[in-house]
Amino acid sequence: MRTQQQGNERLAEDVAEPDVEQLHQLHWRNQTKDQETCVVVPLEDALQGPGHVAWKLIQDIKNDSTNNFEFNGEQILVIALQIWPLEQAWRVHVQPQLGTSATVVTLRKLPNDLGLPRVVIIGGGGCGKTTLMQLVVVPTLRTFFERVVLTAPSNRAARGFDPSAKTLHSIAGMTPKDSMRTSSLHIKSDQMRKRMDANQTHAGVHDEALQTSASLLHASALRTTYARQHKYNLEIACYARPNETMGRISFLTLCGDHLQLPPVPKSSGLLAPLDGTSDEHKVGASMFNNMHYLYEMETMKRFQDPTLIAILEKMRRPKGAKLTEQEWQALLDTELDVSQLERDPEAFLQQTVDWFESSYLWSVVSMACYSRAMASAHQNQQTLFFCQAVDFSEQVSKKDFEVYQRMLAVPSVAHTSRLPGMVLQHINMRVRITTLVLPPWAVQDATGTVMEIDVSARDKQRIRSGDTHRAAEMRLEELPPGVYVKLDNCNREFLPPSVCNEHQRIGFSKHCSTCRALEGWVLIQPICSTWTFTDTVTGATLQVSRAQLPLMPAPACPLYSLQGATCDPGLIAHFAMPKRADEDIKWLIVYVLLSRVRGISCLRSIGLTSRIRKIIEGGPPATLADNLKNYFGRRSKTRRQQLRQPRRRSDGIEHPAFSGGDSHPAFACQLSVTACLQRRQFTSRRSNEGRYGSTAQRRFRSCCSGLVVVAPESPPSL
Numbered sequence: 001m002r003t004q005q006q007g008n009e010r011l012a013e014d015v016a017e018p019d020v021e022q023l024h025q026l027h028w029r030n031q032t033k034d035q036e037t038c039v040v041v042p043l044e045d046a047l048q049g050p051g052h053v054a055w056k057l058i059q060d061i062k063n064d065s066t067n068n069f070e071f072n073g074e075q076i077l078v079i080a081l082q083i084w085p086l087e088q089a090w091r092v093h094v095q096p097q098l099g100t101s102a103t104v105v106t107l108r109k110l111p112n113d114l115g116l117p118r119v120v121i122i123g124g125g126g127c128g129k130t131t132l133m134q135l136v137v138v139p140t141l142r143t144f145f146e147r148v149v150l151t152a153p154s155n156r157a158a159r160g161f162d163p164s165a166k167t168l169h170s171i172a173g174m175t176p177k178d179s180m181r182t183s184s185l186h187i188k189s190d191q192m193r194k195r196m197d198a199n200q201t202h203a204g205v206h207d208e209a210l211q212t213s214a215s216l217l218h219a220s221a222l223r224t225t226y227a228r229q230h231k232y233n234l235e236i237a238c239y240a241r242p243n244e245t246m247g248r249i250s251f252l253t254l255c256g257d258h259l260q261l262p263p264v265p266k267s268s269g270l271l272a273p274l275d276g277t278s279d280e281h282k283v284g285a286s287m288f289n290n291m292h293y294l295y296e297m298e299t300m301k302r303f304q305d306p307t308l309i310a311i312l313e314k315m316r317r318p319k320g321a322k323l324t325e326q327e328w329q330a331l332l333d334t335e336l337d338v339s340q341l342e343r344d345p346e347a348f349l350q351q352t353v354d355w356f357e358s359s360y361l362w363s364v365v366s367m368a369c370y371s372r373a374m375a376s377a378h379q380n381q382q383t384l385f386f387c388q389a390v391d392f393s394e395q396v397s398k399k400d401f402e403v404y405q406r407m408l409a410v411p412s413v414a415h416t417s418r419l420p421g422m423v424l425q426h427i428n429m430r431v432r433i434t435t436l437v438l439p440p441w442a443v444q445d446a447t448g449t450v451m452e453i454d455v456s457a458r459d460k461q462r463i464r465s466g467d468t469h470r471a472a473e474m475r476l477e478e479l480p481p482g483v484y485v486k487l488d489n490c491n492r493e494f495l496p497p498s499v500c501n502e503h504q505r506i507g508f509s510k511h512c513s514t515c516r517a518l519e520g521w522v523l524i525q526p527i528c529s530t531w532t533f534t535d536t537v538t539g540a541t542l543q544v545s546r547a548q549l550p551l552m553p554a555p556a557c558p559l560y561s562l563q564g565a566t567c568d569p570g571l572i573a574h575f576a577m578p579k580r581a582d583e584d585i586k587w588l589i590v591y592v593l594l595s596r597v598r599g600i601s602c603l604r605s606i607g608l609t610s611r612i613r614k615i616i617e618g619g620p621p622a623t624l625a626d627n628l629k630n631y632f633g634r635r636s637k638t639r640r641q642q643l644r645q646p647r648r649r650s651d652g653i654e655h656p657a658f659s660g661g662d663s664h665p666a667f668a669c670q671l672s673v674t675a676c677l678q679r680r681q682f683t684s685r686r687s688n689e690g691r692y693g694s695t696a697q698r699r700f701r702s703c704c705s706g707l708v709v710v711a712p713e714s715p716p717s718l
């Protein structure tokens, strides 16, 4: 007997081993789904160029009556900034083919080594970077390039970006344990070469760029260059030049948010000071800094609450600004009233069903896991199962229970090989996967719903022998052999479908109401992994092997996992922070917590003290502000002004390049602005700083010193 979701009929217990035909059909269904998810651009539109396609997508979204979403001027500008170089390249590409026997494919698909101007888009949470990428830029790229690869620094970020997105590690054929030193980045084996060839891409978008470590950016750029070296006749020494990044791939955009927690350790981030960092780090940071265009988006669409907008705006203001009494009071009103909570815990649970609960500190997160799981089980009227991790260390006696208890009490899964000490789950619970199970779908921080829990034979016995009432909580004596989780936003089938009696012989039928395809269902089994436990009582360091299910309640999560996400319907924010944290980390903790919700009414705070007020009113810490100034400040400002001023002047005026063609006045005008910008020359500033030791660095230096990147003089005319 499986413990299963009420109302759903049980999975057939003794499903016969799926035959080849059945698996073949499953594979075929998955393939069809992959194709269906593509945005289809009609051929007649595609043959009018990237500008036309992008503009059409923008219009389609505006005219779509099923949502009331529309891109604002800033977002259209950002799209144009990326699409304009593409449009130019396409015209150059099409020109010689006109009148010849060109095919649809040769007309439409652009070459793989154009090295178009690189774009960096920076913007705070909720400015719509990801949306405009998903809805316009990526579909346009897919129309004009054979292969488009989307990347992010972590699996979590990749999931938030696109179902097909990969980690930068996997693109570069590396595991997190591999060395990122220049000398280790050669392509060492045929196997790796094959893998790199398979990753060959024509256009790329990298999300959450500012959570990427500089050495990783460097490593993936250099290794891609090695992989593409022969095919595209690349000069290895120039791999760090802006046009040559990632092996001169045709199109590359980096998106990021500088007001988020940097990667761990923070010294590895792209904005961290360069003093004392490795050569690889310096080159990675300079590659980022030398990108051709940088655009900082300012309009935030996530927030609907003027008070919250005002508070966040003051918080971002350099040197800080005082909150008004009303603003601070509005924040204070979100503070949890403990006496009220004790009097009526039900009310609080009712108000905050499905809310997220987060903190920078793992000790708080593990408490939140418990309270969120309890609330969820209560709400769903399900038994909450406690599954304790099975730890074993050869260095301690099995009877040394106290040591084992201390192991279980380690709150951070970062220390325990990503396996929690206690997993709480019930049927229908929203869960988060804590480590890699089935890439690229069931990866760290992927979320889903528990559908069935397959408990051990012994526990089944205990459940049966229990009285007929549903127990509120139950401790399982053995780890469940498996838990079926239905992943969010995943309609792929990983398990053979459950086939009704009628269709036993011909197999699963899509149109049958009793046959059930298990879309998005994955089987999560206990994972065994070793970790190092440092006993604070005895001071001993122990090697421990732990078996556990890699699951935790989805709504309770560390702050790092919330970055880039909107917390709907709300967030319980713990403002507790490590005493020894740096000023910039403290500021970022407060900023990230406050900027997850759409409005103050969706926020409950814990620990909102006058110290937090001081952090809010103090403005971004000097280190953070200086970094921004050093890296973008002057550039982003001048570029923004350049972008804005001509736009005002040329409003409504069509760009000559468009006057003969279709009239997209708005888009043409945006494009013309971008074109103005392209004539600017950008010199590399930082690349010559510091002394580089290794040969690679000297080579890099010689090819970068005095490097002037010149974009095309003027748009090619048709």
Ligand SMILES: [Zn+2]
Pocket: 499, 500, 501, 502, 503, 509, 512, 513, 514, 515
């Ligand atoms: Zn059927």
